[in-house]
Amino acid sequence: MSERAPKGASIVFETVGKAFTKPGGGTVSAVDDVSLTVEAGAITGIIGRSGAGKSTLLRMANGLERPTSGKVLVGGQDVGTAQGAALRAIRRDVGMIFQHFNLLASRTVAGNIALPLEVAGVPKPKIKTRVADLIDRVGLTAQADRYPAELSGGQKQRVGIARALATEPKVLLSDEATSALDPNTTQTVLELLKDINRELGLTILLITHEMAVVRDIASHVAVIDNGKIVEAGTTYDVFTAPQHPTTRAFLSGVLGVTLPTFLKDKIQDTRPVGPAEEVVRVTFAGKHATDPMLALLTRDLGLQVNILAGAVEEIGTRPFGNLLVSLDAAKGADARAYLERHGLLTEVLGYVG
Numbered sequence: 204m205s206e207r208a209p210k211g212a213s214i215v216f217e218t219v220g221k222a223f224t225k226p227g228g229g230t231v232s233a234v235d236d237v238s239l240t241v242e243a244g245a246i247t248g249i250i251g252r253s254g255a256g257k258s259t260l261l262r263m264a265n266g267l268e269r270p271t272s273g274k275v276l277v278g279g280q281d282v283g284t285a286q287g288a289a290l291r292a293i294r295r296d297v298g299m300i301f302q303h304f305n306l307l308a309s310r311t312v313a314g315n316i317a318l319p320l321e322v323a324g325v326p327k328p329k330i331k332t333r334v335a336d337l338i339d340r341v342g343l344t345a346q347a348d349r350y351p352a353e354l355s356g357g358q359k360q361r362v363g364i365a366r367a368l369a370t371e372p373k374v375l376l377s378d379e380a381t382s383a384l385d386p387n388t389t390q391t392v393l394e395l396l397k398d399i400n401r402e403l404g405l406t407i408l409l410i411t412h413e414m415a416v417v418r419d420i421a422s423h424v425a426v427i428d429n430g431k432i433v434e435a436g437t438t439y440d441v442f443t444a445p446q447h448p449t450t451r452a453f454l455s456g457v458l459g460v461t462l463p464t465f466l467k468d469k470i471q472d473t474r475p476v477g478p479a480e481e482v483v484r485v486t487f488a489g490k491h492a493t494d495p496m497l498a499l500l501t502r503d504l505g506l507q508v509n510i511l512a513g514a515v516e517e518i519g520t521r522p523f524g525n526l527l528v529s530l531d532a533a534k535g536a537d538a539r540a541y542l543e544r545h546g547l548l549t550e551v552l553g554y555v556g
């Protein structure tokens with residue numbers, strides 16, 4: 204499909220801050236002292252709550268917003284200070300897709316995809332073959348002459364993806380690209396993005412508020428809270444050993460480890476006087492993911508372990524398991540030490556009297 208072999212570019216945020224002036228005066232700090240390296244050719248997810256600063260951070264990677272402090276480098280080029288032709292060149296290297304697709308209603312599928320090529324002054328015959336290639340890549344050959352109003356949400360996002368790829372970018376930015384889609388369509392769009400990343404080698408940086416999206420597509424993740432990156436790493440490491448409460452909150456929905464309702468009201472932070480149960484999250488990662496560790500715990504320490512919730516997941520091709528269990532609080536420390544010695548991670552979630 205391409206004359207040159209496009210390669211991904213890295214994105215580096217160096218102590219980046221972005222403040223906006225509030226309408227009534229004063230400033231709001233949307234992004235605060237963010238340092239993050241997005242690896243070339245990887246798929247990286249940035250997850251955060253509404254208003255955390257995700258869009259602002261993403262928009263600084265293609266010059267739609269300029270940092271008030273620090274630097275943003277794409278493939279080593281300083282995006283924040285680029286002007287004129289230099290900024291246009293960076294924008295050609297950085298494609299973007301949007302939650303609400305941003306297609307022109309008056310243009311067909313082919314017409315929408317051709318637009319960035321027309322703007323770049325590509326000769327007409329070349330536009331025609333390139334658009335046909337792109338339409339084929341995103342599986343919309345039968346819809347080439349349809350208008351956006353005649354397409355499903357998933358088809359519209361495929362047009363958005365093809366349009367973003369038109370100028371053979373090195374980076375693709377995704378602003379909640381699957382948030383308006385149903386779960387099945389979300390999966391097909393995520394698969395398409397994975398194929399594109401694999402085949403073209405371009406870097407994908409996506410923002411989302413759904414951990415399931417990160418799990419299904421991203422090799423790396425950064426968690427943003429109140430304008431700051433509070434945790435970052437490989438998706439596997441962050442999923443198996445989350446450090447920050449915000450990360451844990453996002454993970455609780457996707458790991459099958461939410462506390463059962465009957466326990467939610469009863470669980471307390473401190474151990475009550477007298478007999479009590481300790482509620483523990485046990486994470487089985489890597490080679491231990493499928494070990495019969497609880498059976499061994501019962502055999503070696505003579506402990507009764509109650510399973511409250513659990514799931515075995517896969518990230519990439521690596522399995523990890525998550526269990527919520529409760530056991531006699533008096534033996535909790537011994538049990539946790541035993542599990543940790545066998546390579547499992549444990550976290551006390553609370554106590555039930």
Ligand SMILES: Nc1ncnc2c1ncn2[C@@H]1O[C@H](COP(=O)(O)OP(=O)(O)OP(=O)(O)O)[C@@H](O)[C@H]1O
Pocket residue numbers: 223224225231232233251252253254255256257258259260412
């Ligand atoms: N142009 C602007 N002018 C003033 N304030 C802004 C502007 N853009 C963003 N903000 C503020 O900056 C903060 C971060 O906003 P941002 O849109 O980056 O968050 P977000 O994580 O993408 O949220 P959402 O998921 O709701 O889109 C918010 O407090 C927002 O109100």
